[in-house]
Amino acid sequence: MSDYLLEMEGIYKAFSKVEVLKGVDLKVNKGEIHALLGENGAGKSTLMNILGGVLRADAGTTALQGEKQAFLKPGDSKEAGISFIHQELNVISDLTIYENLYLGKEATTKGLLNTRKMIKETQNILDKMDVALDPKTYVRDLDTSYKQIVEIAKALLEDSKIIIMDEPTTSLTDNEISNLMKLMKSLKASGVSIIYISHKLKEVLHVCDRYSVLRNGEFVGSGSIRDTDEEQITKLMVGKELAKEEHYTKRPIGSSKLRVENFSDGTYFRNISFDARAGEVLGFTGLSGDGRSELFETIFGFRKQPSRARIMVNGKPVKIKNPGDAIRAKIGLVPKNRKENAIIKDMSVMHNMSVAGLDHFLTFGFIQSRKEKSKFQAYREKLNIKVSDPNYPITNLSGGNQQKVVLAKWLEVNTDIIILDNPTQGIDVGAKSEIYHLIQELAEQGKAIIVLSTEVPELQKICDRLLVMYQGEIAAELGREEITEETILLHATGSKREEYAYG
Amino acid sequence: MANPAVNPVNKGYVSSRLSWLWSEYSVVIAFVVLLLFATIMHDGFLTYANMSNIFRQVAVIGIISLGMTVVMISGGIDLSVGSVLAFIGAITMIVLNDTGSVLAAIAAALFFGLFIGFLNGVMISKGKIAAFIVTLGVMAAARSLGLYIADGGSISGDVDAFRLISNSTLFNVPYPIIIFLLLTVLLHLLMNKTKFGRHVYAIGSNEKGALLSGIPVDRVKIMAYMLCTFLVGVASIIESSRLGSVSTSNTGHLYELDAIAAVIIGGTRMNGGKGKIIGTFFGILILGVLNNIMNLMGISPYLQGVVKGVIIIVAVLLQKRT
Numbered sequence: 001m002s003d004y005l006l007e008m009e010g011i012y013k014a015f016s017k018v019e020v021l022k023g024v025d026l027k028v029n030k031g032e033i034h035a036l037l038g039e040n041g042a043g044k045s046t047l048m049n050i051l052g053g054v055l056r057a058d059a060g061t062t063a064l065q066g067e068k069q070a071f072l073k074p075g076d077s078k079e080a081g082i083s084f085i086h087q088e089l090n091v092i093s094d095l096t097i098y099e100n101l102y103l104g105k106e107a108t109t110k111g112l113l114n115t116r117k118m119i120k121e122t123q124n125i126l127d128k129m130d131v132a133l134d135p136k137t138y139v140r141d142l143d144t145s146y147k148q149i150v151e152i153a154k155a156l157l158e159d160s161k162i163i164i165m166d167e168p169t170t171s172l173t174d175n176e177i178s179n180l181m182k183l184m185k186s187l188k189a190s191g192v193s194i195i196y197i198s199h200k201l202k203e204v205l206h207v208c209d210r211y212s213v214l215r216n217g218e219f220v221g222s223g224s225i226r227d228t229d230e231e232q233i234t235k236l237m238v239g240k241e242l243a244k245e246e247h248y249t250k251r252p253i254g255s256s257k258l259r260v261e262n263f264s265d266g267t268y269f270r271n272i273s274f275d276a277r278a279g280e281v282l283g284f285t286g287l288s289g290d291g292r293s294e295l296f297e298t299i300f301g302f303r304k305q306p307s308r309a310r311i312m313v314n315g316k317p318v319k320i321k322n323p324g325d326a327i328r329a330k331i332g333l334v335p336k337n338r339k340e341n342a343i344i345k346d347m348s349v350m351h352n353m354s355v356a357g358l359d360h361f362l363t364f365g366f367i368q369s370r371k372e373k374s375k376f377q378a379y380r381e382k383l384n385i386k387v388s389d390p391n392y393p394i395t396n397l398s399g400g401n402q403q404k405v406v407l408a409k410w411l412e413v414n415t416d417i418i419i420l421d422n423p424t425q426g427i428d429v430g431a432k433s434e435i436y437h438l439i440q441e442l443a444e445q446g447k448a449i450i451v452l453s454t455e456v457p458e459l460q461k462i463c464d465r466l467l468v469m470y471q472g473e474i475a476a477e478l479g480r481e482e483i484t485e486e487t488i489l490l491h492a493t494g495s496k497r498e499e500y501a502y503g
Numbered sequence: 504m505a506n507p508a509v510n511p512v513n514k515g516y517v518s519s520r521l522s523w524l525w526s527e528y529s530v531v532i533a534f535v536v537l538l539l540f541a542t543i544m545h546d547g548f549l550t551y552a553n554m555s556n557i558f559r560q561v562a563v564i565g566i567i568s569l570g571m572t573v574v575m576i577s578g579g580i581d582l583s584v585g586s587v588l589a590f591i592g593a594i595t596m597i598v599l600n601d602t603g604s605v606l607a608a609i610a611a612a613l614f615f616g617l618f619i620g621f622l623n624g625v626m627i628s629k630g631k632i633a634a635f636i637v638t639l640g641v642m643a644a645a646r647s648l649g650l651y652i653a654d655g656g657s658i659s660g661d662v663d664a665f666r667l668i669s670n671s672t673l674f675n676v677p678y679p680i681i682i683f684l685l686l687t688v689l690l691h692l693l694m695n696k697t698k699f700g701r702h703v704y705a706i707g708s709n710e711k712g713a714l715l716s717g718i719p720v721d722r723v724k725i726m727a728y729m730l731c732t733f734l735v736g737v738a739s740i741i742e743s744s745r746l747g748s749v750s751t752s753n754t755g756h757l758y759e760l761d762a763i764a765a766v767i768i769g770g771t772r773m774n775g776g777k778g779k780i781i782g783t784f785f786g787i788l789i790l791g792v793l794n795n796i797m798n799l800m801g802i803s804p805y806l807q808g809v810v811k812g813v814i815i816i817v818a819v820l821l822q823k824r825t
Contacts, residue, residue, distance in 0.1 A: 302715060327717040335715050342715065346708035346776040355705055356716040358698045366696045409716070 005030040005193055006051075006162055011060035013046055020046045023060070024219045026212055028162065033184055033194045035204045035225070038214035039237055039400075039428035044197055047214070048164050051195075052084040053077035064161075083155035084164045087426075089147050093140035097150055098122035100139055101157050125153045128190075129183055145176030152183065156192075163187070164195045169203060170426050173288035174454075181207045199428060201230045215239055238429055247436040247461045248480075249444065254278030257448035258331065258417045259312040260299060266306075268294035269472040276417060276448040281439060283459045283483075284452045286469035286492045292452050293336060295469075296419050300333040301326045313417065327356070332415035334406055336422040336452070342406045343394050350376045350390040352405050357412040379408035384434060400431030407438065418442060421452040436462050456485045470494045529821060530769050530785045537789060541796040548799060555677065561791035562679035563745075564758055565784070566738040568765040569690045570731030572783040575766050576694070577727045578707040578775030579627060579634035583619070584735050584762055586646035588755035591615050591739040593649045596658040596749050605665050609740055616736025617729050619645070624725030642759070649751040659748035669745035679741045686734065691780040703727055707775025764811070765790055768818040789814065 006028040013021040021043045028034045038044050049055040051062065053071035062069045064080055071077040074084075091100050098118045107114040107121075122135035131149055133142075139150060148168055155163045169177045184194055184207055198204055204211065205225060212222035213236040221236050256275040263272035268291035276282045284292045297303050299311060301320040311318050311329075318329040326333070335341035344352055354361055354372050361371045376390050383404045387397055394402060403423065410418060420439070424432045439462055443449050453459055459466055466478040468491040476491035541548045567584050574581045591612050599608035619641065626637045652658075660666065669679050694700035702723045705713040714720045743749045769786030771778025793814065797807050 300715075322719070323715055324717045324719050333715065340709075341712055344705045344708045344712050344716075344776075347704060351701065351704075355701060355713075355718070358701055362698065365698075366692075367698070367701065413717070 004028060005065060007061075007063040007066075008047070008051065009061050009063075011047060011050060011057045011062075013043075013050065013055065013057050020217050021050075021057070022217045024214060024217070026051075026219075027222070028193050028195060029210070030161075030193055031188050031191045032209040033188055033196055033207055035208040035211040036195055036197050036214070037201075037204065037211055037233060037237055039430055042214040042237075043217040044214055045166070048084065048166065048195070048197070051077065051082060052164065053082075054084075078158060081159060081161035082164065083158060083160040083162070085148070085151045085155065085166065085168065087167045087170065089144075089151055091139050091147050091150050094138065096136050096138055097126075097133060097142075097153075098135040100150055101125070101135075101154050121157070122153070125156050129153060129156070130186065131183070143176065145172050145179060148172070148180060149183065152187070156187075160192065162193045162195060164197070166197045167199070167426060168196075169198065169200060175288075177203070199426060201233060204233075205230065213237055234429055247433070247440055249440055251279050251444050253280045253464065254446065255315075256312070257314060258450075259310075259315075261310040261312075262306075263295060263298065263309045264306055265294070265298060265303070269298075269469075271473060274467060274474065276450050278416075278446045278448055279443050280464050281443050281449045281451060281462050283463035283466040284450065284469065285454055285456075285459060285466060285488060286475075287454075289471070290469040290492070291472040292469050293421055296333060296421060296450070296452065297335075299326070300331060300419065302333075327413060327415060330416040331419070332410045332413055332417065333419045334410055334421065334423055336425060338399070338402055338406060338425065343402055345393070345395050347394060348391045349385075349387050349394050349397065349405055352394045353379060353390075353408045353412060356409050357414070360412065375412065376408075379405075379411065383408055383438065400427035403427055403435070404431065407435070415447075417448045417450070419450045419452070423451065423453070424455070424458060432458075456483070456488060459483055459488075468492050530782050530789070530818070533818070533821075534785045534789050534792075537792055541792055544796060545799045548796060553795065553799075555680065557788070557791045557795045558680045558683070559677050560794070561787045562683040563738045563742050564761045564765065564790075565683050565787040566686055566734050566741070567731075567758060568762040568769075568783050568787050569686055569780060570734035571759075571762045572766050572769070572771055572778055572780055573690070573694065573703060573727050574634075574731045575763075575771050575773070576707045576775055576778040577703045577724060578710065579724070579727070580638065580763070581623065581728065581731050582635065582638040582759050583623065583641040583645055584731070585755035585758035586642045586644075586649065587616075587619050587732055587735050588739045588742065588758060589749060589751050589753075590645040590649040590652075591619075591736050592743040592749035592754055593652045593658055593751050595739060595743055596660050597652065599665055600658075600661050603662055605662060605668075608662075608665060612736040612740050613733060614736075616733040616739070619735075620729035620732030621725060623732065624728035627728065628721035628724040646751075653749070653751040655752065657748045657750040660743065665744055666747050667744075669741050679745070682737065682741065686737070687780060687784050694780050699723065699726065704776060707772075708777070761790065764815050768815060786818075 004027045006026070008024070008026040011021050011024045024043065024047055026036070026047065036044050036048070046055065050057045051071070053074040053076045056072065062071065069080055071080070092103065095103070101122050102118045107117045119135045126133050126135065129149065129152070133146065133149070139147060142150070152163065168180060172180065181203070187194060196204065196208055208225050210222065210224050211228070211233065213220050213233065215237060254277055257278050258276040261273045264270045272295055286292055294303065298305060299320070301322045305320060311320060313329050313331065320326045320329060323333070344355060347355065350372055353376050358367065361367050361375070373390070379385065380387065380390070385404045385408070386401050394405060397405065423435055439449055439451065451459070451462060460483050463483060464480055466483050466488070467474050468476045468478065468488055470492055471494065475494065478487060547553055567588070571581060571584065594615055595608045595612040598611040599605065602608070623637055623641055626632055627634045669677070671678060673681060694703065702713065702718045705716065705718055706720055706723055710720060742754065765786040766778070766783050767773065767786070768789055769779065769782030769784070771782060790811065793810060794807060797810065
C-alpha cells in the first residue's frame with residue numbers, strides 16, 4: 001500500500017518512430033493541487049491522455065490508491081474517478097446546465113426523464129461549490145469561467161478523485177481566474193486532487209502545492225512549491241538559464257507611422273486617439289472588457305469603422321473598410337485566439353505562411369511552389385520553426401510553432417505597422433523569448449509595433465511606451481520606466497484617473 | 504512467427520504511407536476496381552464506342568459538378584443548378600431563334616450563367632443568408648420562370664448550326680467530351696495554382712481567419728457562385744445543342760443531386776475546406792460507369808437509383824474511416 005493517490009511509473013510512449021515519453025514518473029497525493037509543467041512538446045498532453053485513457057502507454061504502470069489500473073478507453077479512467085477538463089471546453093451551449101451534467105447518463109423513471117431529480121442534484125453540487133447558478137440556465141448564456149465551472153461540476157457529479165485541468169485560465173479574465181482558484185482550493189479541502197497544467201508560472205506558484213516537470217519526454221524533477229521559485233522552475237523546464245535574458249535594445253524612435261483620431265464606436269471604446277511611431281514598441285493593456293481588442297479589430301477593418309474617426313498612415317489619411325484595405329495601407333494584425341482567428345486548419349504549414357501574401361509568389365497569375373518552398377525555408381531558419389515537413393497540416397504543430405508560422409505570414413506581407421494581440425498566448429518560455437527578440441528586431445527596422453497584452457513582465461520586457469485602457473478609454477500613458485504591476489493596476493481599475501493628454 | 508521483430512518503425516511508415524494513399528486517392532482506386540469489375544462482367548464494356556458513350560453521358564453533369572466542387576470547397580452549396588440549366592436553355596433557344604446567330608445564343612447562355620451566379624453570391628455573402636436557402640429559392644424561381652417563358656412546354660431550336668456543337672467530333676472525339684476534359688484541367692489549375700483557388704480553400708476552412716488574413720471573402724464567394732452557374736451555362740449549351748430542344752419541365756431535373764453526389768463521392772467535405780477537382784472527375788465517372796454497366800447487364804432502370812444511393816453512402820463511409 002503506497003501513500004500516493006496516483007502513481008504513474010516508467011511511462012513510455014512512442015508515435016511511429018518518435019519517442020514522446022521516455023519513462024516518466026508522476027506521483028500525486030490525495031487532496032493536493034499538483035502542477036504538471038514543461039514546455040510545449042515536453043509530453044504533458046501525452047501523459048495526461050494516457051491517464052485519461054485516450055492513449056495507451058507502450059510501457060509503464062499506473063496505480064490508483066496502490067491498485068494497478070489498465071485504462072483501455074476514456075470510459076475506464078472516468079469510472080476509476082479521473083476527469084479530464086480539456087482546454088477546449090466540452091459543454092453543449094444549447095443545453096441547460098443540468099442537462100450538460102447529466103448528458104449520457106440522464107436520470108429516468110419508467111423511461112421518462114426525471115427532470116426534478118436532475119435539477120435537484122445539480123443544485124446540490126453547485127451549492128457545494130458555492131456558486132450561485134440556476135441549473136436551468138442555458139450554457140450559451142454563461143461566461144467562459146462559468147462554463148469551466150459546469151465542467152468541474154460534471155466531474156464532481158461523477159465523484160471524481162482526480163481532476164485534470166489543461167490550461168484552464170487562458171481565456172479567463174483576472175476576476176474569473178481568482179474565482180477558479182478559490183474553487184480549486186475548496187475542492188482540495190474536500191479531498192479531490194487536481195493535476196494542473198499551465199504556462200502561467202505566477203498562477204502555479206499561487207495555487208499549487210507540488211510540481212513535476214517534464215522536458216523532452218523525460219521526468220526532470222518534482223518537489224514542493226514552497227521550496228522553489230519562478231527562476232528555478234523555469235530552469236528545470238528549459239534546461240538552461242534564460243530568466244535574466246535582456247530583450248530590450250535602445251533604438252531611435254522616429255515620426256508617427258500610425259495616427260488614430262477620435263475612435264468611438266458607442267459600445268466598446270470612446271475618444272481613442274494615439275500615435276504609434278517608427279521604431280517604437282507601443283503596448284496596450286487593461287482588464288478584460290477594456291475594449292482594446294475590439295479597438296484594434298476596428299482599426300484593422302474587421303469591424304465597421306466609426307464615422308468621425310480618422311486613421312493616418314505616414315501622415316496620410318487612409319480609408320479602411322476591410323482587412324484587405326488595412327493591409328494595403330501597410331497595417332498588419334496578428335489576432336488573439338490563434339485557433340479561431342489565425343490558422344487555416346485544413347491547410348499545410350507552408351500554405352498558412354503564404355496565404356496572406358500570395359501576390360509575392362505569382363508568375364503570370366500562377367503560384368510558384370518553388371518560391372513558396374524557398375521562402376518558407378528562410379522563415380523556418382529565421383524563426384526556428386520546428387516542423388519535419390512543411391506540407392503537413394498546421395494542426396500537427398505545437399502552439400508555439402503555429403504562432404511562429406502566423407508571424408511568418410505577417411512578415412511575408414511585410415507591413416510597416418504590426419499589431420500583435422496577445423502574441424504569446426499559450427506558448428512556452430523558449431518560444432516566448434524568441435518572439436520578443438523578433439519584435440525588437442522589427443522595431444529596429446523602423447516598423448511601428450503595437451502589442452496588446454495583459455502580462456506585465458512581457459510588457460516590461462519589450463515596450464517603449466504603454467497605454468492603459470479602462471472601460472473603453474485610454475486612462476494613462478506610461479513611459480518604459482514607469483511600467484510596474486502597481487501603476488498598471490491603479491489605472492486599469494480606474495482607481496486613479498488623470499487626463500491622458502494627446503497631441 | 505518466424506520473424507516477430509518486424510521493425511516497428513518501418514511498419515508505422517508503410518501503414519502511414521498506405522493510409523495517406525488511401526485518403527488521397529481512394530476515389531481513383533474505387534474507380535479502377537469498378538472498371539476491372541465492369542470489364543470482366545461484360546464484353547461490350549471496354550470498347551471505344553462504349554467508353555465514348557459513357558463520357559458523353561456524364562459530360563453535362565460533369566461540367567456542373569466541377570463548379571459545384573468549387574462552391575462546396577468554399578463551404579457553400581448550389582441547389583439551383585438543375586433549374587438554372589433549364590432556364591438558361593430556354594433563353595438560349597429564344598435568342599437563337601430570334602437572332603439566328605449561334606454566337607448570340609452562346610453569349611446569352613454564358614451571360615445569364617454569370618448573372619444568376621452573381622445574384623446567388625451577393626445574397627449569400629452580402630445578405631448573409633445560408634447558401635442552402637438562397638439556392639433553394641433560386642431553384643424554385645428559375646424553374647418557374649423557365650416554364651413561364653415556354654408556356655409550360657418545350658422550345659426547339661430552328662438553327663441547324665447550333666446542333667453541331669454537341670453532335671460533331673474532333674479526331675473522332677465528340678466535342679462535349681473535349682470541353683469537359685478541358686474544363687477539368689482548367690479548374691484543377693485554378694484551384695491548385697492560383698490565388699483564387701487558395702482563397703476558396705481558406706474560406707471554406709476558416710472564414711474568419713481568411714478575412715483576418717486580408718482575403719476579400721465576399722468577393723471570392725461571389726466569384727465561386729458565378730463560376731458555378733457560368734459552367735451551368737456551358738452545360739446548358741451542350742445539353743440543348745445535343746437534344747435540339749429544351750423541355751422547361753424536365754430538362755435538368757434533379758441534376759443538382761447528381762452533381763452533389765459526384766462531388767461527395769470525389770471526397771470533397773460537405774462543409775468545405777477540403778476537396779479536389781480530380782476527385783470530382785472520378786466521382787462523376789464512377790456514376791457514369793455504374794449506370795452504363797447496369798444498362799449493359801439489363802438491370803431494371805428503376806433499380807439503378809438504389810445502387811447509386813448505396814454507392815454515395817458507402818463512399819462517404821469509407822472516407823470517414825481515414
